[in-house]
Amino acid sequence: MNQAKDLSESVIFPKGQKITNNYFVGGAWLEMLVPSDSPLHCPIGNVTFEPGARNNWHKHPGGQILLVTGGTGYYQEEGKPAQVIREGDVVQIPSDVKHWHGAAANSWFTHIAISTNIHMGDTEWLEPVSDEAYGNL
Ligand code: MN
Secondary structure (H helix, E strand, C coil), X not given: CCCCCCCCCCCCXXXXXXXXXXXXXXXXXXXXXXXXXXXXXXXXXXXXXXXXCEECCEECCCCEXXXXXXXEEEEEECCCCCEEEECCCEEEEXXXXXXXXXXXXXXXXXXXXXXXXXXXXXXXXXXXXCHHHHHCC
């Protein structure tokens, strides 16, 4: 019998600390694997979302790469349908494209987030993904 993996303690990399900023709906955790102030200028974070959790709409001036390490989630660019993304998927997010990412309603979800071209500027956080929009996925 297939049994869903328990991802509540993340997978592979540490779960890290619960995110306490206002840019997420639901519980999410972050462990920086490569810190933002590293001379390599390539911050990498492990992000764990509880079921239903997601980040607000946002833009990365220099883009972002997501490596999905566990569970089922969503990636959506403004004006396009949300894509279901799963363990093993790679998402290349272009510079300044408005988007959000997070867990499916019934699945924990983990991804590695790689910040690219960080000299182009910091993430611009926008409005939350409403319960109505999320509920219609
Ligand atoms: Mn992003």
